[in-house]
Each structure stands twice: as C-alpha cells, then as structure tokens.
Amino acid sequence: MIDNLLLGFQTALTPENLLWCFIGVLMGTIIGLMPGLGSTTGVAILIPLTLTLEPVTALIMLAGIYYGAQYGGTITSVLISTPGEAASVVTTLDGYQMARKGRAGAALAISAIGSFVAAIISLALLMALAPPLADLALNFGPVENLAIMILGLVIVVSFAGGSMARGLMMAAAGLLISTVGVATGFSxxxxxxxxIDLLGGIPFVEVMIGIFAVGEVLYQIRIGAAEPIKARFRDMLITKDELKRSAGPIVRGSGIGFALGILPGAGSTLASFMSYGIEKKVSKNRRLFGKGAIEGVAAPESANNAAANANFVPTLALGIPGGGTTAVLLGAFTIYGLQPGPLLFETQPTLVWGLLVSFFIGNVLLLILNLPLAPVFAQMLRIPYGFLYPIILLTSFIGAYAVSNNMFSVVLVLIFGLLGYVMKELDMPVAPLVLGLVLGPLFEKALVQTSALGQGDFSIMLESPISVVILALALLMGVGPMLLGRLRVARRSRRSVTESEKVDV
Amino acid sequence: MASTTAKFAAIGAVTLLALTGCSSAAAGSTSGDQEGGFAPSGDARMIVPFSAGGGSDLSGRAIAAGLEEVTGVNISVENREGGSGAVGYSHFLAQEGKDNYLLAAETAMLALPLTQDVQFDYTSFTPIMKLGDDFTLLVVAPDSPYETCTDVVDAAEKERVVAAVSGATSLDEIVFTLVEDATGVSFDRVPFESGSEVLASLLGGKIDVASLNPGEVLGQLESGDLKALCSFSEERYEYDQLADIPTAKEQGVDVSFAQFRGFIAPGGITDEAREYWIDAAKEFEQSDAYAEYIESNVMQANAVYGDDFVTYLEGNNADLQKVLQ
Known part of the structure; x- marks a missing residue:
C-alpha cells in the first residue's frame, strides 16, 4: 500500500504531469461553464488532444477535465440556475436562491469544500478497498437496482418544495417524457x-438547458428582471456558522454518494437527489430548504463528487464503467493500448497508482483554484441583465448544438425553454421533472430486467436479501413520516380535548 | 529564436507524420491525378452516427487518421448522434452524390431499416471498405458446469438457461437467435443496454451465459474471472490468449456471426470517386495504423472492398432479417 502510494506520487508529481493535470482542471472548468457541456462531453471531445501524450499523462489530464467540468457545472447552477449535468440539478434549488440573496460566493465555496472533502474520503476508500468494494457492487443486479430506484423515488418524491402534489405531477411528467423512443429490450x-430524431428519446441535456437556462431568462424578462446583485466582496466569503452547518451534510452526502457511486449504473444524479432529500428530513434548518439553505448545496455537491470518484471503483477494478464519463475514459484506455479489466492493478501499477494520486492532486488543484476564485466568479452576477441574458441564451443554443451537431437539439431547447417559463409562471417545481426524466429509463430498465429474470413474477425481489433490506428502508421512509405525523396529530388533539374538558370542568 | 523554431519543426516532421500528411494536402491535386484523375472536392468529412468516445467514434477516428495519411486529404470527424444512429445515417442520405463525405458504418446500418421507419437501407449508400469482423465468445462464470457450447445447448433443451443480451437488435441477440434456429432449443433473455452491463451481471452471477466481444472480456479471461466456451466465428482467433478457444462449428453448433466495422460513401457518387476511396482504403489496410486498430479492438482482420463488401452486406442483412422480423 505504502509502496504503491509512493509509486503513485513519483508518477504523478513530475512537473509535466502536474502541468497537464492543471491544464485539464482549468479546461474542464471552462467547459463546465458552458450550458449543456458536462464532463462526459468534455472528456469525449478533448480525447483527441491527448493522443500525443504518454498514456499516464493523458489519463491524468482527462481526469482533471472530469473534475473541472463538474465544478464548472456547479458554478453555473449557482449563479444562473443552469446545471451542467443532471447531477448538479439539485444544486440549483438552494444554490441559486443563495446567489439571489448575495451569498453566491459562500455557495460556491461550500461546493468546492464539500466536493474536496467528499473526494478525499472516497479516494481513500478507493485506494484501500477498490477490489473488495467492486466485488460487493457486483451483488447488485437488476433486482437490487430496482429496489434502489424505488427507494430513491420514495426519498425524493417529497422534496419538491411546498406541495407534494406538484412535485409528484412534475416527476410523472418527467417519466412520461422519458418514455419517448426505443425502450430497453425492445425494437x-x-x-x-x-x-427519426426522436428514436433515441428526448435527451435530458437539451431539456435541462431549455427548462433551466432559457426558461429562467424568459421568466426574468417577464418580471422585469431585478437589479443586478451587488454584494460587497466581504459578504462573498463563507462564514464560520455556515461552515459548521455544512459539516454534517458534507459527511452524509459523501457517504450516500460513495455508496451509490460504486454500483455500476445507479449513478451520481440519484445520489445528489437522495442526499438532498435526506438532509431535508434530518436538518434542523429544514424550513430554509429551497430558500437558500447552505445545507442544500453542501449535501448534493458532496454526494455527486463522491459518486464521481466512486465511479472509478468498478472502472479500475473490473473494467466496467461506473457512469457515462468513466465509460468514455475506458474507451480512451483502449486508444492508449491499455487493457481495462481486473488485472489492471497488477499489470499497470504505475498507471493505476499514478492515476489515483493524480485524482487527489486534481482535487487539491481544484480547491486551490476555486476557493479564492469563488467570490470572483460570483462577481459575474454584477453584469447588468441586459448583457448577461443574451450571453446566457447564446451559449445555451451553442451548447445544445455542440452536443450533437443537430439543429433538432436547438429546437428542443426552445420548446423546453417555453415549457420551463410556463412552469415558473405556474410555480411548478422543475427539479422533479429532471429526476423523472433521468430515472425513468433506469427504472424501466430495471423493471424489464427484473420481470425477465423472474419470468414475470416480481416476488424474486423478496428472494434477494439486499433488495429486501432496501425495500424495507423505502417502506420505512415512505410510510414512517406519515405515521409519525398522524401520531403527533392524534396526540395533540387528545391533549387539546383533555384541556378543553378541564376548562369545561 | 529562429533556431528553436527550426528545431520544433524538425521534431514535428519526425514525430507527427499525420500532420505532415496534412500539410502536403496543398499538393492534393497532383497526388489525386496519380489515382485516376479524381480527387475529392475539398476537405473530406467522416460522419460518426454515434457520440464521441464510443466504439463507432473510435473506429471512425482511426479510419479518418489512416486515410488522411495515405491520401493527404484533410478528413475531419463529425459526430451526428441521435435516434440510435438513425440521425447520422439520415443526414448522410441527404449528402447523395458528395464524394468528400464518408461514414463510419456498423450493424445499425442494417438493423435500423429492418426495425424502424427510416428512409434509407444499405443499398442507399456506396459501401467502400469493411475493416474487419468483431465476433463474439460464449462466456460463463468459471464455476459454471458448462464446459462447451454443446453443454449449454443441451442444458437449454432440458432446463431454463438465462442469457443476457445487450439490446433487441444487438449482436448477441442475433447470435443467440441463430443458435436457437440451428439447434431448436430456446434461451431465456434478460435485456441490458451495453456489453459492460451484461459483463457486470455475469460476474455477479445474475445470469447464466453471455455472448460478448473478445475486446470486452479479454481482461476477465486473463484473470480467470470468466471462461470462454466457444467463439461464434468462422475460424479460431489468432491472438495468443484466444487461440485455444474452439469455434462453435467445431463443437457442432453451426453458427457464426460478426458485427462488422467499415466505412461507406454516399449514394450516387461517380465510379472514379468510388475507386479513389477503395484504393485509399487498400493502402490504409497495409499501414501500421490499421493493424493497431484491429489488434487493440481484438477483431479479425477480414478486410473486403466495394462489391465484395456489398455481397457481405447482403448475406448479413438476410441473417438479420431472420432474427428481427
């Protein structure tokens, strides 16, 4: 272990690798700032640039892009309510509200800190336990995934701001949109x-750009756009109290993110939504959620970064990608003539440990780069809206076109932009829609597979101990609060009855 | 200052052969003359109907780089994704007659017209080169009771054998259907969305058998986490790690089916243009870049060109038709 770490540091700490790691982080952050361009696209389009580098150096740079792009997406989520990828959708809920209140700097800082802590925790686990964790993750097949999806839906269904009915409605709309196209297992x-443009379904990136970026701009124009937010530099810094409030959410978010991240397929989107849902249930400040609670930024940001790192567990230990971006990275392995698989740790120790240590360095660089820059980025909001909004619209459409080189994407962005505007006018929560859209295909896939495995009989869900535990948890979370509420109401009414009786007597 | 520039130029000339190839593209018309009077009008484009980073993208970029080197024509790669490939092929259909367009083709070119309402089929285009074949291996867990493909077929006759497939029109679905047709047994399918998902479920013991590309399972075969029973190919693989795996035919199951990778030009181009690309492709086949591509993807290098490629597609299409319709 120590030898391996030393080997890793020797590989990663060469000036050349450090430089490329830094360039990767920087380029990634810039790419992430473009609406719609997330880490998967970022890594994919920059792979050709790395072909002339040594494999280790190239992978180190790509990992830097991966981390950078994620953070870049967070910046736009907070500042202009435009997430770079599905995993940072939740961040818009409280991050954007914080920005509206002049606390953008604090929101960005806590994202950077939360992401860093999450990365360190998950990297330590990854280094120490990757192979056994990967074996553990293999126990999660279709049946267990279905149970996780159910648990995820139960946890997040209630988090849609005030009204549960509105949240459910939007989640259902998202599920409905996700049914367009060819389903798993059918032709x-x-x-x-x-x-033909719809054969592959409605891609969520376009939906996200439309609903969040374009929808928000249209809405702001309609309400006559508030004054630019002028916060003093001092107000941009994070306070001690905010740091203290964030500690719990960061740790819990990291745990949830890591656990879901090591499962191939479950993914960081679900992790970020789940950690937000859980904070909303356990936090002392749960009333502030949706109105700019720093916990609501710290938890999902830690969760999605922990998941992003945990994705490397199945990727490196088994050669099975943990998520979209790691799938692209695995493709890059082949270009560099590396054979991904269970023997990678043994046959390529320099590469694996160099890479792991460079993940660590990448996260340190990201923190060094972004903590001081958080207040600077936040100054973007001082740009008068007359200039800011055209820029957002322009980059949104360019981003949408760049993803697929297809005008149809631009049309989709327009349509969903209008839809997003209408939803804002009607005060409909948008996050559940995105969750429905992302989880829909995953849920359907697990459903089809479970049905096929059980030959139509879903009782096989009760034969797997893992799925039984998860389902029990889902039941507890779904019905528990309701029962507790009933109990409380009953007790209170009984008490008021006895009190009124006393008065009568 | 000038000397540093010169040094850089020298290094560039040695190491970046591809780049020097590009710079000589300015003299493209002369090299074009040597190949029968035709040169593509301007820079060429390689359309990839899937997203960047996937298997099609990798092959598209490898072909583009290889052709660039032998022709001196600048070839840019363009990902036109959407509709499981339908968007890219339809876009390509609209480029009829343009001899500077190419597309990195694979089985979707045949499967899409058979399953979806699209305007094209393989006869709409001008097939240029099939690079090679990607067959599949029947793989099981190392503690599985099956030792040969015949064992699996015999078992499927008596009991439930769960096979994972990576899609309704995927290579493994086709292979299992062909085995069913050849032997009269039936497999129970569980659909997944990619080879790696199938791999994970096989490693986790959720399914009994899977049919995966060698490139997808080589790591697991070397580590002993999986064993290969047979390969659904005409001949055994020549790679050291795979040479001991018998073909299904040797074991009495007469099935072989490959996913092809290749490239096509739009329909309606002139014969000279077709010959130009075929000649370039033949030259590409002799290059190290081609060998490297085939090897890193663990494919069998059965390159065919032009009319032979069309004949191949006809047979492939007939097989697919049996399975999909």
Missing amino acids: DARFTFGN
Whole structure:
C-alpha cells in the first residue's frame, strides 16, 4: 500500500504531469461553464488532444477535465440556475436562491469544500478497498437496482418544495417524457410519430438547458428582471456558522454518494437527489430548504463528487464503467493500448497508482483554484441583465448544438425553454421533472430486467436479501413520516380535548 | 529564436507524420491525378452516427487518421448522434452524390431499416471498405458446469438457461437467435443496454451465459474471472490468449456471426470517386495504423472492398432479417 502510494506520487508529481493535470482542471472548468457541456462531453471531445501524450499523462489530464467540468457545472447552477449535468440539478434549488440573496460566493465555496472533502474520503476508500468494494457492487443486479430506484423515488418524491402534489405531477411528467423512443429490450419506437430524431428519446441535456437556462431568462424578462446583485466582496466569503452547518451534510452526502457511486449504473444524479432529500428530513434548518439553505448545496455537491470518484471503483477494478464519463475514459484506455479489466492493478501499477494520486492532486488543484476564485466568479452576477441574458441564451443554443451537431437539439431547447417559463409562471417545481426524466429509463430498465429474470413474477425481489433490506428502508421512509405525523396529530388533539374538558370542568 | 523554431519543426516532421500528411494536402491535386484523375472536392468529412468516445467514434477516428495519411486529404470527424444512429445515417442520405463525405458504418446500418421507419437501407449508400469482423465468445462464470457450447445447448433443451443480451437488435441477440434456429432449443433473455452491463451481471452471477466481444472480456479471461466456451466465428482467433478457444462449428453448433466495422460513401457518387476511396482504403489496410486498430479492438482482420463488401452486406442483412422480423 505504502509502496504503491509512493509509486503513485513519483508518477504523478513530475512537473509535466502536474502541468497537464492543471491544464485539464482549468479546461474542464471552462467547459463546465458552458450550458449543456458536462464532463462526459468534455472528456469525449478533448480525447483527441491527448493522443500525443504518454498514456499516464493523458489519463491524468482527462481526469482533471472530469473534475473541472463538474465544478464548472456547479458554478453555473449557482449563479444562473443552469446545471451542467443532471447531477448538479439539485444544486440549483438552494444554490441559486443563495446567489439571489448575495451569498453566491459562500455557495460556491461550500461546493468546492464539500466536493474536496467528499473526494478525499472516497479516494481513500478507493485506494484501500477498490477490489473488495467492486466485488460487493457486483451483488447488485437488476433486482437490487430496482429496489434502489424505488427507494430513491420514495426519498425524493417529497422534496419538491411546498406541495407534494406538484412535485409528484412534475416527476410523472418527467417519466412520461422519458418514455419517448426505443425502450430497453425492445425494437419498437414509442411516441416518435415517425420522427427519426426522436428514436433515441428526448435527451435530458437539451431539456435541462431549455427548462433551466432559457426558461429562467424568459421568466426574468417577464418580471422585469431585478437589479443586478451587488454584494460587497466581504459578504462573498463563507462564514464560520455556515461552515459548521455544512459539516454534517458534507459527511452524509459523501457517504450516500460513495455508496451509490460504486454500483455500476445507479449513478451520481440519484445520489445528489437522495442526499438532498435526506438532509431535508434530518436538518434542523429544514424550513430554509429551497430558500437558500447552505445545507442544500453542501449535501448534493458532496454526494455527486463522491459518486464521481466512486465511479472509478468498478472502472479500475473490473473494467466496467461506473457512469457515462468513466465509460468514455475506458474507451480512451483502449486508444492508449491499455487493457481495462481486473488485472489492471497488477499489470499497470504505475498507471493505476499514478492515476489515483493524480485524482487527489486534481482535487487539491481544484480547491486551490476555486476557493479564492469563488467570490470572483460570483462577481459575474454584477453584469447588468441586459448583457448577461443574451450571453446566457447564446451559449445555451451553442451548447445544445455542440452536443450533437443537430439543429433538432436547438429546437428542443426552445420548446423546453417555453415549457420551463410556463412552469415558473405556474410555480411548478422543475427539479422533479429532471429526476423523472433521468430515472425513468433506469427504472424501466430495471423493471424489464427484473420481470425477465423472474419470468414475470416480481416476488424474486423478496428472494434477494439486499433488495429486501432496501425495500424495507423505502417502506420505512415512505410510510414512517406519515405515521409519525398522524401520531403527533392524534396526540395533540387528545391533549387539546383533555384541556378543553378541564376548562369545561 | 529562429533556431528553436527550426528545431520544433524538425521534431514535428519526425514525430507527427499525420500532420505532415496534412500539410502536403496543398499538393492534393497532383497526388489525386496519380489515382485516376479524381480527387475529392475539398476537405473530406467522416460522419460518426454515434457520440464521441464510443466504439463507432473510435473506429471512425482511426479510419479518418489512416486515410488522411495515405491520401493527404484533410478528413475531419463529425459526430451526428441521435435516434440510435438513425440521425447520422439520415443526414448522410441527404449528402447523395458528395464524394468528400464518408461514414463510419456498423450493424445499425442494417438493423435500423429492418426495425424502424427510416428512409434509407444499405443499398442507399456506396459501401467502400469493411475493416474487419468483431465476433463474439460464449462466456460463463468459471464455476459454471458448462464446459462447451454443446453443454449449454443441451442444458437449454432440458432446463431454463438465462442469457443476457445487450439490446433487441444487438449482436448477441442475433447470435443467440441463430443458435436457437440451428439447434431448436430456446434461451431465456434478460435485456441490458451495453456489453459492460451484461459483463457486470455475469460476474455477479445474475445470469447464466453471455455472448460478448473478445475486446470486452479479454481482461476477465486473463484473470480467470470468466471462461470462454466457444467463439461464434468462422475460424479460431489468432491472438495468443484466444487461440485455444474452439469455434462453435467445431463443437457442432453451426453458427457464426460478426458485427462488422467499415466505412461507406454516399449514394450516387461517380465510379472514379468510388475507386479513389477503395484504393485509399487498400493502402490504409497495409499501414501500421490499421493493424493497431484491429489488434487493440481484438477483431479479425477480414478486410473486403466495394462489391465484395456489398455481397457481405447482403448475406448479413438476410441473417438479420431472420432474427428481427
């Protein structure tokens, strides 16, 4: 272990590798700032640039891009309510509200700190336990994934701001949108009306750019846009109290993110939503959620970064990608002539440990780069809206086109921009829609697979101990609060009855 | 200052052969003359109908780089994704007659017209080169009772054998259907979305058998986490790690089916243009870049060109039709 770490540091700490890591982090952050361009696209489009580098150096740079792009997406989530990828959608809920209140600097700082802590925790676990953890993750098949999806839906269904009915409605709308296209295991197209652009379904990146960026701009224009936010530099810094409030959410978020991240397929989006949902249930400040609670930024940001790092557990230990970006990275392994698989740790120790240590360095660089820059980025909000909004619209459409080189994406952004505007007018929560859209296909896939495994009989969900435990947890979380509430109401009414009786007597 | 520039130029000339190839593209018309009077009008484009970073993208970029080197024509790669490939192929259909467009093709070119309402089929295009074949291996867990593909077929006759497939029109689905047709048994399917998902479920013991590309399982075969029973190929693989795996035919299951990778030009281009790209492709086949591509993806290098490629597609299409319709 120590030898391996030393080897890793020797590999990663060469000036050349450090430089490329830094360039990767910087380029990633810039890419993440573009609406719609997340880490998966960022890594994919920059792979050709790395072909002339040594494999280790190239992978170190790509990992830097991965981390940078994630943080870049967070910046836009907080400042202009435009997430770079699905995993930072939740961050917009409280991050954007904090920005509106002049606390953008604090929101960005806590994201950087939370992400850093989460990364360190998960990297330590990754270094120490990757192979056994990966074996553990293999126990999660379709049946267990279905149970996790159910648990996830139960946890997040209630978090949609005030009204549960509105949240459910939006989640259902998202699920409905996700049914467009060809489903897992079938070759028939649904709801495509002969349009070939719809065969692959409605891509969530376009939906996200439309609903969040374009929708928000349209809404701000309609309400006559508030004054630019002028916060003093001193107010941009994070306070001690905010740091203290964030400690718990960061640790819990890291745990949830890591646990979900090591499972191939479950993913960081679910992790960020779940950690937010859980904080909303356990936090002392739960009333502030949705109105700019720093816990609501710290938890999901830690969770999605922990998941991003945990994704490397199955990727490096088994050669099975843990998420979209790691799948692209695995493709890059082949380009560099490396054979991903269980023997990678043994046959390529320099590469694996160099990479792991460089993940660590990448996260340190990200923190050094972004903590001081957080207040600077926040100054973006001082740009008068007359200039800021056209820029947002322009980059949104360019981003949408760049993802697929297809004008249809731009049309989709327009349509969903209008939809997002209407939703804001009607005060409909948008995050559940995105969750429905992202979870829909995953949920359906697990459902189809479980049904196939059980030959149509879903009782196989009760044969797997793991899925039984998860389902029990879901039941507890779903029904528990309701029962508790009933109990409380009953007790209170009994007390008031006895009190009124006393008065009568 | 000038000497540093010169040094850089020298290094560039030695190491970046591809780049020097590009710079000589200015003299493209002369090299074009040597190949029968035709040169593509301007820079060429390689359309990849799937997203950056996937298997199609990798092959598209390898072909583009290889052709760039032999022709001196600048070839830019463009990902036109969407609709499981349908968007890219349809876009390509609209480029009819343009001899500077190419597309990195694979099985979706045949599967899409058979399953979806699209305007094209393989006869709409001008097939240029099939690079090679990606067959599949039947793989099981190391403690599985099956030792040969015949064992699996015999078991499927008597009891439930759960096979994972990575899609309704995927290579493994086709292979299992062909085995069913050849032997009269049936497998129970569980659908997944990619080879790596299938791999994870096989390693986790959730399913009994899977049919995966060698490139997807080589790591697991070397580490002993999986064992390969047979390969659904015409001939055994020549790679050291795979040479001991018998073909299904040797074991009495007469099935072989490959996913092809290759490239096509739009329909309606002139014969000279077609010959130009075929000649360039033949030259590419002799290059190290080609060998490297085939080896890193653990494929079998059965390159065919032009009319032979069309004949191949006809047979492949007939097989697919049996499975999908």
